Amino acid sequence: MIKVGLLGCGNVAHVIAKETEGFSIKACFDLMPRRAEEISKLTGAGSFSSFEEFIKEDLDIVVEAASVTAVHEFAREVLENGKDIVILSVGALADPGLKNELKDTAKRTGRKIYIPSGAIMGLDNLKIGRISNISKLLLRTTKNPRSLGIETDKKTMVFSGRADECIRQFPKNINVAIALELATGHDVEVELWADPDLQRNTHEIIVEGDFGNFYLKIENKPCPDNPATSYLAALSIITLLRNLEEPIKIGT
Numbered sequence: 001m002i003k004v005g006l007l008g009c010g011n012v013a014h015v016i017a018k019e020t021e022g023f024s025i026k027a028c029f030d031l032m033p034r035r036a037e038e039i040s041k042l043t044g045a046g047s048f049s050s051f052e053e054f055i056k057e058d059l060d061i062v063v064e065a066a067s068v069t070a071v072h073e074f075a076r077e078v079l080e081n082g083k084d085i086v087i088l089s090v091g092a093l094a095d096p097g098l099k100n101e102l103k104d105t106a107k108r109t110g111r112k113i114y115i116p117s118g119a120i121m122g123l124d125n126l127k128i129g130r131i132s133n134i135s136k137l138l139l140r141t142t143k144n145p146r147s148l149g150i151e152t153d154k155k156t157m158v159f160s161g162r163a164d165e166c167i168r169q170f171p172k173n174i175n176v177a178i179a180l181e182l183a184t185g186h187d188v189e190v191e192l193w194a195d196p197d198l199q200r201n202t203h204e205i206i207v208e209g210d211f212g213n214f215y216l217k218i219e220n221k222p223c224p225d226n227p228a229t230s231y232l233a234a235l236s237i238i239t240l241l242r243n244l245e246e247p248i249k250i251g252t
Protein backbone atom coordinates (compact mmCIF):
# COMPACT_ATOMS: atom_id res chain seq x y z
CA MET A 1 0.00 0.00 0.00
CA ILE A 2 1.24 3.50 -0.84
CA LYS A 3 2.93 5.19 2.12
CA VAL A 4 1.96 8.86 2.39
CA GLY A 5 3.47 11.76 4.32
CA LEU A 6 1.38 14.88 4.96
CA LEU A 7 3.23 18.20 4.77
CA GLY A 8 0.79 20.63 6.37
CA CYS A 9 -1.82 19.34 8.80
CA GLY A 10 -4.63 21.88 8.43
CA ASN A 11 -8.00 21.68 6.92
CA VAL A 12 -7.25 19.60 3.77
CA ALA A 13 -5.02 17.17 5.70
CA HIS A 14 -7.83 16.54 8.20
CA VAL A 15 -10.25 15.61 5.39
CA ILE A 16 -7.65 13.27 3.85
CA ALA A 17 -6.91 11.66 7.23
CA LYS A 18 -10.54 10.55 7.50
CA GLU A 19 -10.62 8.83 4.07
CA THR A 20 -7.54 6.64 3.83
CA GLU A 21 -8.87 3.63 1.91
CA GLY A 22 -6.23 2.58 -0.65
CA PHE A 23 -3.26 4.32 1.00
CA SER A 24 -1.66 4.65 4.39
CA ILE A 25 -0.60 7.88 6.14
CA LYS A 26 2.70 7.14 7.83
CA ALA A 27 4.01 10.57 8.86
CA CYS A 28 2.76 14.11 9.21
CA PHE A 29 4.51 17.44 9.67
CA ASP A 30 3.29 20.91 10.56
CA LEU A 31 4.94 23.96 12.07
CA MET A 32 2.21 23.74 14.73
CA PRO A 33 2.91 20.43 16.57
CA ARG A 34 -0.70 20.30 17.86
CA ARG A 35 -2.03 20.01 14.29
CA ALA A 36 0.35 17.17 13.40
CA GLU A 37 -0.61 15.39 16.62
CA GLU A 38 -4.30 15.61 15.70
CA ILE A 39 -3.58 13.83 12.39
CA SER A 40 -1.45 11.30 14.24
CA LYS A 41 -4.39 10.49 16.55
CA LEU A 42 -6.69 9.98 13.56
CA THR A 43 -4.31 7.81 11.52
CA GLY A 44 -1.59 6.38 13.76
CA ALA A 45 1.02 8.26 11.68
CA GLY A 46 4.20 9.55 13.27
CA SER A 47 3.90 13.28 14.01
CA PHE A 48 6.80 15.65 13.41
CA SER A 49 7.52 19.33 14.00
CA SER A 50 10.92 19.03 12.27
CA PHE A 51 10.94 18.65 8.48
CA GLU A 52 14.38 17.00 8.60
CA GLU A 53 13.04 14.21 10.83
CA PHE A 54 9.78 13.88 8.85
CA ILE A 55 11.49 13.43 5.50
CA LYS A 56 13.75 10.61 6.78
CA GLU A 57 10.63 8.41 7.21
CA ASP A 58 9.91 5.54 4.81
CA LEU A 59 7.41 7.28 2.45
CA ASP A 60 6.49 6.84 -1.22
CA ILE A 61 4.85 10.22 -1.63
CA VAL A 62 4.46 13.48 0.27
CA VAL A 63 1.25 15.48 0.00
CA GLU A 64 1.87 19.21 0.37
CA ALA A 65 -1.27 20.90 1.75
CA ALA A 66 0.42 23.74 3.61
CA SER A 67 1.20 26.98 1.76
CA VAL A 68 2.99 28.50 -1.22
CA THR A 69 5.88 29.28 1.16
CA ALA A 70 6.12 25.63 2.21
CA VAL A 71 6.55 24.58 -1.43
CA HIS A 72 9.44 27.03 -1.77
CA GLU A 73 10.96 25.74 1.46
CA PHE A 74 10.56 21.98 1.16
CA ALA A 75 9.51 20.63 -2.26
CA ARG A 76 13.04 20.23 -3.63
CA GLU A 77 14.15 18.40 -0.45
CA VAL A 78 11.19 16.00 -0.75
CA LEU A 79 12.37 14.99 -4.25
CA GLU A 80 16.05 14.87 -3.18
CA ASN A 81 15.02 12.44 -0.43
CA GLY A 82 13.58 10.04 -3.00
CA LYS A 83 9.87 10.77 -2.55
CA ASP A 84 7.24 11.83 -5.08
CA ILE A 85 5.26 14.95 -4.22
CA VAL A 86 1.68 16.19 -4.64
CA ILE A 87 1.66 20.00 -4.69
CA LEU A 88 -1.69 21.56 -3.77
CA SER A 89 -0.27 25.07 -3.20
CA VAL A 90 0.59 25.06 -6.89
CA GLY A 91 0.68 28.87 -6.94
CA ALA A 92 4.32 28.44 -5.90
CA LEU A 93 5.05 27.27 -9.44
CA ALA A 94 4.14 30.71 -10.79
CA ASP A 95 7.83 31.34 -10.02
CA PRO A 96 9.55 30.02 -13.17
CA GLY A 97 12.85 29.58 -11.30
CA LEU A 98 11.25 27.25 -8.74
CA LYS A 99 9.25 25.41 -11.39
CA ASN A 100 12.35 24.67 -13.46
CA GLU A 101 14.39 23.71 -10.42
CA LEU A 102 11.74 21.23 -9.27
CA LYS A 103 11.32 19.83 -12.77
CA ASP A 104 15.09 19.31 -13.13
CA THR A 105 15.31 17.74 -9.66
CA ALA A 106 12.44 15.36 -10.41
CA LYS A 107 14.08 14.29 -13.68
CA ARG A 108 17.45 13.75 -12.03
CA THR A 109 16.06 11.82 -9.06
CA GLY A 110 13.50 9.87 -11.11
CA ARG A 111 10.64 11.16 -8.96
CA LYS A 112 7.24 12.63 -9.98
CA ILE A 113 5.49 15.91 -9.16
CA TYR A 114 1.69 15.63 -9.16
CA ILE A 115 -0.55 18.69 -9.50
CA PRO A 116 -4.09 17.73 -8.47
CA SER A 117 -7.18 19.19 -10.12
CA GLY A 118 -7.84 20.78 -6.72
CA ALA A 119 -10.87 23.05 -6.57
CA ILE A 120 -11.79 22.89 -10.29
CA MET A 121 -12.91 20.37 -12.87
CA GLY A 122 -11.97 20.07 -16.52
CA LEU A 123 -8.21 20.38 -16.03
CA ASP A 124 -7.55 17.04 -17.74
CA ASN A 125 -8.64 17.91 -21.26
CA LEU A 126 -7.41 21.51 -21.05
CA LYS A 127 -3.95 19.98 -21.52
CA ILE A 128 -4.81 20.05 -25.25
CA GLY A 129 -3.72 23.71 -25.04
CA ARG A 130 -0.19 22.39 -25.40
CA ILE A 131 -0.87 20.97 -28.86
CA SER A 132 -3.69 23.13 -30.20
CA ASN A 133 -4.28 26.89 -30.25
CA ILE A 134 -6.15 28.55 -27.37
CA SER A 135 -7.15 32.15 -28.08
CA LYS A 136 -8.94 32.99 -24.80
CA LEU A 137 -8.43 31.65 -21.29
CA LEU A 138 -10.23 33.43 -18.46
CA LEU A 139 -10.75 32.39 -14.86
CA ARG A 140 -13.39 34.28 -12.90
CA THR A 141 -13.29 33.37 -9.21
CA THR A 142 -15.85 34.69 -6.74
CA LYS A 143 -15.64 34.11 -2.99
CA ASN A 144 -17.15 35.46 0.16
CA PRO A 145 -15.00 38.41 1.38
CA ARG A 146 -14.09 36.54 4.59
CA SER A 147 -12.27 33.93 2.47
CA LEU A 148 -10.24 36.71 0.89
CA GLY A 149 -9.56 38.42 4.22
CA ILE A 150 -11.28 41.63 3.16
CA GLU A 151 -14.44 43.49 4.12
CA THR A 152 -17.05 44.75 1.70
CA ASP A 153 -20.84 44.94 1.79
CA LYS A 154 -21.33 44.71 -1.99
CA LYS A 155 -20.04 42.54 -4.85
CA THR A 156 -16.62 43.97 -5.74
CA MET A 157 -13.89 43.07 -8.22
CA VAL A 158 -10.73 42.87 -6.12
CA PHE A 159 -8.30 41.89 -8.89
CA SER A 160 -8.15 41.77 -12.66
CA GLY A 161 -5.00 40.78 -14.50
CA ARG A 162 -2.26 38.15 -14.69
CA ALA A 163 -2.41 34.93 -12.70
CA ASP A 164 1.13 35.27 -11.32
CA GLU A 165 0.32 38.73 -9.93
CA CYS A 166 -2.97 37.49 -8.45
CA ILE A 167 -1.35 34.56 -6.61
CA ARG A 168 1.26 36.94 -5.17
CA GLN A 169 -1.56 39.03 -3.68
CA PHE A 170 -3.87 36.13 -2.72
CA PRO A 171 -1.64 33.08 -2.13
CA LYS A 172 -4.41 31.15 -0.32
CA ASN A 173 -7.17 31.77 -2.83
CA ILE A 174 -6.17 31.48 -6.48
CA ASN A 175 -3.89 28.44 -6.81
CA VAL A 176 -6.34 27.12 -9.40
CA ALA A 177 -5.21 29.85 -11.84
CA ILE A 178 -1.66 28.49 -11.84
CA ALA A 179 -2.93 24.92 -12.23
CA LEU A 180 -4.76 26.13 -15.35
CA GLU A 181 -1.59 27.76 -16.69
CA LEU A 182 0.47 24.64 -16.12
CA ALA A 183 -2.17 22.42 -17.74
CA THR A 184 -2.71 24.54 -20.84
CA GLY A 185 0.73 26.08 -21.26
CA HIS A 186 -1.03 29.46 -21.67
CA ASP A 187 -1.29 32.62 -19.56
CA VAL A 188 -4.58 32.90 -17.69
CA GLU A 189 -6.49 36.15 -17.42
CA VAL A 190 -7.89 36.32 -13.88
CA GLU A 191 -10.83 38.16 -12.37
CA LEU A 192 -11.23 37.82 -8.61
CA TRP A 193 -14.49 38.98 -7.04
CA ALA A 194 -15.68 39.30 -3.45
CA ASP A 195 -19.41 38.80 -2.94
CA PRO A 196 -20.85 39.01 0.61
CA ASP A 197 -24.04 37.22 -0.52
CA LEU A 198 -22.13 34.19 -1.82
CA GLN A 199 -21.45 31.21 0.45
CA ARG A 200 -19.78 28.93 -2.14
CA ASN A 201 -16.35 29.34 -3.76
CA THR A 202 -17.26 29.81 -7.40
CA HIS A 203 -14.89 29.35 -10.32
CA GLU A 204 -15.90 30.08 -13.92
CA ILE A 205 -13.52 28.97 -16.66
CA ILE A 206 -13.97 30.39 -20.15
CA VAL A 207 -11.85 28.99 -22.97
CA GLU A 208 -11.90 29.54 -26.72
CA GLY A 209 -9.63 27.74 -29.14
CA ASP A 210 -9.27 25.67 -32.29
CA PHE A 211 -11.17 22.84 -30.52
CA GLY A 212 -14.25 25.06 -29.99
CA ASN A 213 -15.51 26.85 -26.88
CA PHE A 214 -15.71 25.76 -23.25
CA TYR A 215 -17.49 27.25 -20.24
CA LEU A 216 -17.48 25.71 -16.80
CA LYS A 217 -18.93 27.04 -13.58
CA ILE A 218 -18.30 25.24 -10.33
CA GLU A 219 -19.93 26.24 -7.05
CA ASN A 220 -17.84 24.62 -4.33
CA LYS A 221 -18.83 24.08 -0.74
CA PRO A 222 -16.11 25.55 1.46
CA CYS A 223 -14.33 23.35 4.00
CA PRO A 224 -15.78 23.92 7.47
CA ASP A 225 -12.44 24.93 9.03
CA ASN A 226 -11.17 27.17 6.22
CA PRO A 227 -13.75 28.93 4.04
CA ALA A 228 -11.07 29.92 1.49
CA THR A 229 -10.53 26.24 0.64
CA SER A 230 -13.13 24.17 -1.20
CA TYR A 231 -13.97 20.68 0.06
CA LEU A 232 -13.45 19.46 -3.52
CA ALA A 233 -9.71 20.22 -3.25
CA ALA A 234 -9.32 17.64 -0.48
CA LEU A 235 -11.46 15.10 -2.36
CA SER A 236 -9.26 15.64 -5.41
CA ILE A 237 -6.14 14.61 -3.49
CA ILE A 238 -7.79 11.52 -2.00
CA THR A 239 -8.81 10.52 -5.54
CA LEU A 240 -5.30 11.12 -6.88
CA LEU A 241 -3.76 8.93 -4.15
CA ARG A 242 -6.28 6.13 -4.68
CA ASN A 243 -5.69 6.14 -8.43
CA LEU A 244 -1.91 5.96 -8.30
CA GLU A 245 -1.85 2.16 -8.37
CA GLU A 246 -4.89 1.68 -10.65
CA PRO A 247 -4.01 -0.22 -13.84
CA ILE A 248 -6.53 1.76 -15.91
CA LYS A 249 -5.88 5.51 -16.04
CA ILE A 250 -8.94 7.62 -16.83
CA GLY A 251 -8.79 11.16 -18.22
CA THR A 252 -6.23 12.77 -20.50
Ligand SMILES: NC(=O)C1=CN([C@@H]2O[C@H](COP(=O)(O)OP(=O)(O)OC[C@H]3O[C@@H](n4cnc5c(N)ncnc54)[C@H](OP(=O)(O)O)[C@@H]3O)[C@@H](O)[C@H]2O)C=CC1
Nearest residue numbers: 008010011012031065066067070089118119172175229233
Ligand atom coordinates in the same frame (compact mmCIF):
# COMPACT_ATOMS: atom_id res chain seq x y z
N1 LIG B 1 -4.81 23.97 -5.93
C1 LIG B 1 -6.03 24.17 -5.44
O1 LIG B 1 -7.04 24.02 -6.14
C2 LIG B 1 -6.20 24.55 -4.02
C3 LIG B 1 -5.13 24.86 -3.22
N2 LIG B 1 -5.28 25.15 -1.90
C4 LIG B 1 -4.10 25.42 -1.07
O2 LIG B 1 -3.81 24.25 -0.33
C5 LIG B 1 -3.11 24.60 0.86
C6 LIG B 1 -3.72 23.90 2.06
O3 LIG B 1 -5.04 24.36 2.27
P1 LIG B 1 -5.73 24.21 3.71
O4 LIG B 1 -5.53 22.86 4.24
O5 LIG B 1 -7.09 24.75 3.58
O6 LIG B 1 -4.85 25.24 4.56
P2 LIG B 1 -4.78 25.35 6.16
O7 LIG B 1 -4.28 26.74 6.41
O8 LIG B 1 -6.03 24.89 6.80
O9 LIG B 1 -3.66 24.29 6.56
C7 LIG B 1 -2.32 24.43 6.19
C8 LIG B 1 -1.46 23.98 7.36
O10 LIG B 1 -0.10 23.99 6.94
C9 LIG B 1 0.65 24.77 7.87
N3 LIG B 1 1.78 25.40 7.18
C10 LIG B 1 1.78 26.52 6.42
N4 LIG B 1 3.01 26.80 5.98
C11 LIG B 1 3.81 25.83 6.49
C12 LIG B 1 5.19 25.58 6.40
N5 LIG B 1 6.01 26.41 5.73
N6 LIG B 1 5.70 24.50 7.04
C13 LIG B 1 4.88 23.66 7.75
N7 LIG B 1 3.56 23.87 7.89
C14 LIG B 1 3.03 24.94 7.27
C15 LIG B 1 -0.34 25.78 8.39
O11 LIG B 1 0.13 26.38 9.59
P3 LIG B 1 -0.25 27.94 9.87
O12 LIG B 1 -1.74 28.00 9.96
O13 LIG B 1 0.46 28.20 11.16
O14 LIG B 1 0.27 28.72 8.70
C16 LIG B 1 -1.57 24.91 8.56
O15 LIG B 1 -1.52 24.17 9.75
C17 LIG B 1 -3.16 26.14 0.94
O16 LIG B 1 -1.95 26.69 0.45
C18 LIG B 1 -4.30 26.49 -0.01
O17 LIG B 1 -4.20 27.79 -0.54
C19 LIG B 1 -6.53 25.11 -1.32
C20 LIG B 1 -7.62 24.84 -2.08
C21 LIG B 1 -7.56 24.60 -3.49
Ligand SMILES: O=C([O-])CC(=O)C(=O)O
Nearest residue numbers: 119173174175176229230
Ligand atom coordinates in the same frame (compact mmCIF):
# COMPACT_ATOMS: atom_id res chain seq x y z
O1 LIG C 1 -10.49 26.18 -2.85
C1 LIG C 1 -10.74 26.96 -3.79
O2 LIG C 1 -11.90 27.20 -4.20
C2 LIG C 1 -9.64 27.58 -4.58
C3 LIG C 1 -8.50 28.03 -3.80
O3 LIG C 1 -8.57 28.29 -2.62
C4 LIG C 1 -7.23 28.19 -4.51
O4 LIG C 1 -7.20 27.97 -5.74
O5 LIG C 1 -6.24 28.53 -3.87
